Amino acid sequence: ASWIRLGVDPPEGAGWTEFRAWRDSQSAAAPTAVVAPDDECNIIYSSGTTGLPKGIVHSHGCRLHWAADVGLALRYHSGAVTVCSVGLYSNIMWASMLATLLVGGTLVVMPAYSSKSLLDVIERHRVTHGAFVPVQLQRLLEEDFGGRDLASLQALMCCGSPLPLPVKRAIPRRLGCELIELYGLTEGLVTTLDPEDFERKIESVGRPIPGQQLRLVGDDDRPVPPGEPGEIVGLGCLTMERYHNRPDATLEATWVDAEGRRWLRTGDIGRFDDEGFLYLVDRKKDLILSGGQNVYPADLEAVLVQHPAVAEVAVIGVPSERWGETPLALVVARGPDPVAATELRDWANARLGKQQRIAELRFVESLPRNPNGKILKRELRREHQR
Numbered sequence: 001a002s003w004i005r006l007g008v009d010p011p012e013g014a015g016w017t018e019f020r021a022w023r024d025s026q027s028a029a030a031p032t033a034v035v036a037p038d039d040e041c042n043i044i045y046s047s048g049t050t051g052l053p054k055g056i057v058h059s060h061g062c063r064l065h066w067a068a069d070v071g072l073a074l075r076y077h078s079g080a081v082t083v084c085s086v087g088l089y090s091n092i093m094w095a096s097m098l099a100t101l102l103v104g105g106t107l108v109v110m111p112a113y114s115s116k117s118l119l120d121v122i123e124r125h126r127v128t129h130g131a132f133v134p135v136q137l138q139r140l141l142e143e144d145f146g147g148r149d150l151a152s153l154q155a156l157m158c159c160g161s162p163l164p165l166p167v168k169r170a171i172p173r174r175l176g177c178e179l180i181e182l183y184g185l186t187e188g189l190v191t192t193l194d195p196e197d198f199e200r201k202i203e204s205v206g207r208p209i210p211g212q213q214l215r216l217v218g219d220d221d222r223p224v225p226p227g228e229p230g231e232i233v234g235l236g237c238l239t240m241e242r243y244h245n246r247p248d249a250t251l252e253a254t255w256v257d258a259e260g261r262r263w264l265r266t267g268d269i270g271r272f273d274d275e276g277f278l279y280l281v282d283r284k285k286d287l288i289l290s291g292g293q294n295v296y297p298a299d300l301e302a303v304l305v306q307h308p309a310v311a312e313v314a315v316i317g318v319p320s321e322r323w324g325e326t327p328l329a330l331v332v333a334r335g336p337d338p339v340a341a342t343e344l345r346d347w348a349n350a351r352l353g354k355q356q357r358i359a360e361l362r363f364v365e366s367l368p369r370n371p372n373g374k375i376l377k378r379e380l381r382r383e384h385q386r
Contacts, residue, residue, distance in 0.1 A: 036060070037059060037060055037061030038059050038060075038061060039060050040057055040058070040059060040060075040241065041058050041059055041063045042057075042058050042063070042094070043055040043056065043057050043058075043244050044056050044058070044089065044090075044091050044094065044186055045089075046186060046187075054243045054244070054246055054249050055243060055244030055245070055246070056186050056240045056243060056244070057240055057241040057242050058240055058241065059241055061237075062188070062237065062240070062241070063094075063098060065211070065237040065238055066095055066098055066099075066238055067095075067098035067099050067101070067102040068099075068102060069209055069211055069237070069238065070095045070209070071098075071099030071100075071103055072209075072210075073180070073182075073194075073209045074096075074129070074155060074157050074180055074182075075129075075154070075155045075178075076099045076100055076102075076105060076129060077103055077105070078103050078104040078105060079128065080100055080103060080105035080106070080128050080129045080154075081105065081106045081108060081125055081126055081128045081129065081152070082096050082097070082099075082106065082107050082108065082127070082128070082129045082131075083110065083118065083125070083127045083130040084096065084107060084108065084109045084110060084130075084131075085110050085113045085130060085131075085132060085136065086113070086131065086132070086133065086371075086372060086373075087371050087372070088109070090371070090372050091186035092133065092159060092160060092372060096129070096130070096131040096157070100129070105129075106125075108121060108125045108127065113136065115136075115140045115142065115143045116143065118136075118140065119140075119143060119145070119148055122148075122153065123149050123150070126152040127152055127153065128153060128154040128155070129154060129156070130156050130157070131156075131157045131158075131159065132156060132157070133159070133160035133161065133373035133374070134158060134160065134161055134162070134163045134164065134167065135312075135369065135373040136373060137156075137158055137163070137167050138167050138312075140171075141167060141170055141171070141174060145174065145175075150176060150177075153175055153176065153177035154178065155177060155178040155179075155180055155195075156171065156175070156177060156178070156179055156180070157179075157182050158171075158179065158180075158182070159181070159182040159183065159184060160373060161375070162280055162298060163181055164305050165202065165203065166305070166306070168181065168202060169202070172195075172198070178195040178198075179195070179198070180192050180193065180194060180195065181193040181205055181206065182206075183205035183206070183278065183280065184238075185234075185264070186240075187239065187240045187264055187266075188234070188236065188240050189208075189212060189214070189232075189234035189236065189238065189239070190208070190209050190238060191205050191206045191207055191208050191209065191212070191214070191278050192205075192206045192207070192209055193277075194206060197277070201275075203279060204273070204278060205278050206278065207275075207276050211236050211237050211238070212234060212235075212236040212238065213234065213235045213236060214232060214233070214234050214272075214278065215232075215233050215234075215257075216228070216229065216230030216231065216232060216233075216271065216272065217230050217231050217233055218231075221255065226274075227272075227273075228271065229269050229270065229271040229281050230271075231265060231266065231267070231268065231284055232268045232269070232270045232278070233255045233263040233264060233265050234264045234266065235261060235262075235263045240264075252265070253265045267285060268280060268282075268283055268284065269281040269282050269283070269284055269287070269296070280298070281299075282296035282297055282298040283298075283377075286298075286316070286377055287317075288315075288317035288325050288326075288327055289317070289324055289325055290317070290320070290323045290324060290325050290326055290327070290355065291323040291324065291355070292324075293355040295317075295327060295355065295356055297314070297315035297316065297317075297327065299352075299356060300315045300327055300329065300348065300356060300358060301314065301315050301329075303348050303351050303352060304329060304331065304344070304348050307339075307344060307347060307348070308334065309338050309344065310331055310333070310344070311332045311333060311334035312332040312367055313330065313332070314375050314377060314380055315327050315328065315329050315330070315358070316377055316381050316384060316385070317381075317385075318360075318384060318385050319385065326359035326360075327356070327357070327358045327359055328359065328360050328362065328384060329345065329348070329358045329360070329361040329362070330361075330362055330364050330380060330384065331344065331362070331363050332363070332364060332365070332366060332367060333363055338363060341361045341362060341363060342361070344361055345358050345360070345361040348361075362384075368380065
């Protein structure tokens with residue numbers, strides 16, 4: 001039999017209810033409430049990385065598609081034991097929970113996350129599946145796995161923000177399981193990089209899962225030519241109903257094609273290769289316009305994170321009298337003896353194009369993140385653009 005464990009080792013006197021006792025105390029009669037597929041199921045708030053969070057409304061029918069489609073893509077089965085390591089308010093966890101429940105698997109909910117406690121939970125409960133954000137996997141790799149029995153692991157998913165390539169390569173090797181990178185929005189859109197394509201397409205975020213259609217559109221709202229970058233728009237059964245009490249935001253997030261179909265705007269810039277694999281370029285709102293040239297912060301961050309003295313990095317645009325905007329790199333150093341800021345900046349600029357060069361690099365103690373681990377660049381801009 002499968003079950004839900006409400007918490008792991010809940011503290012005494014904290015008011016926890018044992019699930020089976022609660023379940024068995026309920027009436028055996030069928031519920032009187034009738035739920036239609038179009039009825040509202042939940043409101044989940046967006047991460048607010050570039051602006052204030054918005055309430056995302058999903059219907060029950062939409063949520064059933066999330067459970068079935070994501071469950072297939074992430075390879076859940078009745079024997080799955082899924083660890084919930086992110087807050088249950090997050091769509092990352094909703095997708096994992098719904099998929100696990102649909103197939104009759106087991107959920108293990110962590111009261112709080114730490115890398116050590118995650119390893120303990122994996123060993124104790126023989127975890128097979130889990131969903132994580134990049135910063136969790138980065139910190140997990142810093143742990144000593146010596147003597148740990150992690151052989152139960154089958155497939156882990158990572159989503160929420162781009163996964164640095166060194167981490168992406170290291171996770172399957174260190175943990176001995178498959179890693180599936182997922183790109184998607186709570187508003188409704190999913191691609192996955194499957195294990196079969198992992199090595200040859202490692203820089204991509206895979207292809208749309210069945211039932212999803214993606215296009216790329218330019219600033220003129222027309223589809224871009226093949227091979228060119230553009231804003232990712234999506235259409236499919238995972239799409240939200242609307243933003244709660246925000247018809248203006250719902251309209252802003254809508255692109256209408258020539259047939260009158262309403263597609264979801266993602267605000268992300270991407271490109272397709274000739275096999276239909278999607279490559280993320282950057283967030284549209286994070287784009288830096290320097291001297292009339294488009295500079296994508298993600299390209300600069302991907303170079304800086306390869307330096308051994310860099311633990312975390314974020315690049316934003318700051319005002320420049322000469323160029324309009326120039327890139328500013330904010331770096332969290334790794335280890336007690338970081339290199340000089342100018343030395344690290346010059347190291348990165350030697351590996352970047354002339355138009356991409358970083359104007360200034362500053363060391364910071366930490367980068368602001370939301371509860372799901374995404375870097376809040378709006379907070380960085382507010383602090384450093386003055």
